[in-house]
Amino acid sequence: MPTQTIIITLIALLIFSYFLGQKRSIAVSSINNGRRDLHSRPHYYGYMVAIWAGIPAVLILLLWTAFNNSIVTSLTISTLPESMQTQSKDSLGLVVNELRNLADSGQIADEADPIKREAASHYQRLQGISKLAKTVIVLVVALLGMIYAWRLINPELRARNVVEKVIRVAMILCACIAILSTVGIVFSVLFESIRFFEAVPPSDFLFGTKWSPQTSIRSDQVGSSGSFGAIPLFVGTLLISTIALVIAVPLGLMSAIYLSEYASKSVRAFAKPTLEILAGIPTVVYGFFAALTVAPFLRDLGESIGLSVASESALAAGLVMGIMIIPFVSSLSDDVISAVPQAMRDGSYGMGATKSETIRQVIIPAALPGIVGGILLAASRAIGETMIVVMAAGLSAKLTINPLEAVTTVTVQIVTLLTGDQEFDSPKTLAAFALGLGLFVITLLLNIVALHIIRKYREQYE
Amino acid sequence: MSDILNTVPGMPSADSLERSEVKPENHRSEFDVEINGTVGKPFVDNAKMSSRNCNVFYGDKQAIFDVDLDIGNNEILAMIGPSGCGKSTYLRVLNRMNDTIPICRVEGEHTLDGEDIYGKKTDPVLLRARVGMVFQKPNPFPKSIYDNVAYGARLHGLASNRSELDDLVEASLIKAGLFKEVKDDLQKPGTGLSGGQQQRLCIARAIAVDPEVILMDEPTSALDPIATATIEELMDELKSKYTIAIVTHSMQQAARVSQRTAYFHLGKLVEVNETDKVFTNPEHQLTENYITGRFG
CATH class of the missing domain: 1.10.3720.10 (MetI-like)
Known part of the structure; x- marks a missing residue:
């Protein structure tokens, strides 16, 4: 399943788990004096279940996507003959690129070199496994999270506090992005400036009139x-x-x-x-x-x-x-x-x-x-x-x-x-x-x- | 409506109400008692300020109807009445503060020492120097205590040099009963004072211009009882030198500080009398209803 499909499935699953959590909380509560004895309002239970289903799955999806290529590539390289592995970094990179192109274009059979043919199909196989594993693992984690949170629900569960904590962390992350960009810009300017001041003395720059x-x-x-x-x-x-x-x-x-x-x-x-x-x-x-x-x-x-x-x-x-x-x-x-x-x-x-x-x-x-x-x-x-x-x-x-x-x-x-x-x-x-x-x-x-x-x-x- | 009125003996019939020309909106049935002019004694011999046939309009809406009233020299006149009865609006007629509201229109003859204050020759700016005002909410300027008090004096050139100004500021603060508390902090911001102190600062500021009349618009409504008591004592001292008109929601305050009391109702002046008489033996049914707390 391609990543987009995984994401769409995941979203559908989150919406489903929201309603599941809401329903469950109403089902486990009893009504006293016209009020449910739930700690939080039902939709908080819904959000909580959705969070449990969503956050671990999304994290895994992100990590997998980030590291997938480098892991698959290094696995492929390890199958190459000794002589090719010990090449310089640049030429190894060329070989890897060639293998990737071969695998992606689907014309492995046209390749003359049997070693490359072998490696390219290995690469293709690994990518296939990785894709399948990613789909299965992400969706299973989402389902497990959903079930776990669903089982947690009881009237004493402080779902609102959980949800509010998650939202607070999300807001902190948003603020961090702005702050980190500023810091990043400042440092990139600063380091380049330091390189400049290695070539030209700061006094010339600051006090020179030409x-x-x-x-x-x-x-x-x-x-x-x-x-x-x-x-x-x-x-x-x-x-x-x-x-x-x-x-x-x-x-x-x-x-x-x-x-x-x-x-x-x-x-x-x-x-x-x-x-x-x-x-x-x-x-x-x-x-x-x-x-x-x-x-x-x-x-x-x-x-x-x-x-x-x-x-x-x-x-x-x-x-x-x-x-x-x-x-x-x-x-x-x-x-x-x-x-x-x-x-x-x-x-x-x-x-x-x-x-x-x-x-x-x-x-x-x-x-x-x-x-x-x-x-x-x-x-x-x-x-x-x-x-x-x-x-x-x-x-x-x-x-x-x-x-x-x-x-x-x-x-x-x-x-x-x-x-x-x-x-x-x-x-x-x-x-x-x-x-x-x-x-x-x-x-x-x-x-x-x-x-x-x-x-x-x-x-x-x- | 007529049912309620008929249960009150001596009230005018419902017919006369329907004939009355102006019927303000949002009125309550208890208020539907006809007001035929003002009862009591609206006129005095030694009038400092007086109004005849005062009508005030906000756009199309009339806020004050045919008010005739004198404010005697060196007296404290209290104006009471339920919210929206026009007493603050009337107060603002007396120093032309209503001029700052574009849609507001004032009619009638209004005099200060016999001079027409709405006349062509009168400059509202000069008038306001003679008729000072203290507002409901203390509104010190974002300046030091000294500069707050010196503000009007500087504008009107009342002091020719620094030491005269210093003396004027000190004298005004002493009169307003604030000097002891702030004499070491004259350069601190006026907004840093407590609410009661701020209001006394505003009174000192008004006194510094040396006005003849001071208008006070609910000066203690934002203050606690202790600050209120201080300001009431202050008013008592001030009346020897100034003429004071005060709008208040507190009937006890009106009874404590004023010599005459005017009761306003739905933009009409219902009754004016000596304060003792208003609170012990009111002439008008509406006044009695109000001071006995039956409504308002």
């Missing part, structure tokens, strides 16, 4: 000396993010205040979703908006007042990025401002405060943790943004804080380092991981600051 990640294959090539000073990149990132935040924070906050305090219901119903659409526009669209509309406009504007603006400028990228992150600020701030209790407003109005005084001195301070959260979310979005910068701010790693010049950012450099055919052992590619680690540390610090601010003000906010 970024030109060109390494060469032959030492006599032009540009053979790569330099990996990350400062221009981080300064570029900071510059563009700052411009974006300077745009987004006032605009977002003001629109949030308007939406929550001044706008009529109908305006709000229309304006809020419209603002949120901004967050749904793909960043690549913002990118060509920045490159084709905003950047030329800024350049012409600069020319007309006698400033030289690069055709790809940090200002253009920052402006468009600022527009892009407005919804992060406005939407979250609007939610927290609306959540400030009416009692706060009444208290302030009741003492003769005007609306603007109330907003500035009572509502904004009360909503501050949420507003800071929104701003930091927007900031990490700005720091991580790539597409707009690629298209509007250029690739040249210039160390400048003049927003009218072209700069580049960490994320853009990671993209250029890793696109195309790359060898994953040169400092050039490994530098991408070090940059990624740097970004990760910065966003982590931002989050810590955010949490600190929120915690500091939260206790004052009822």
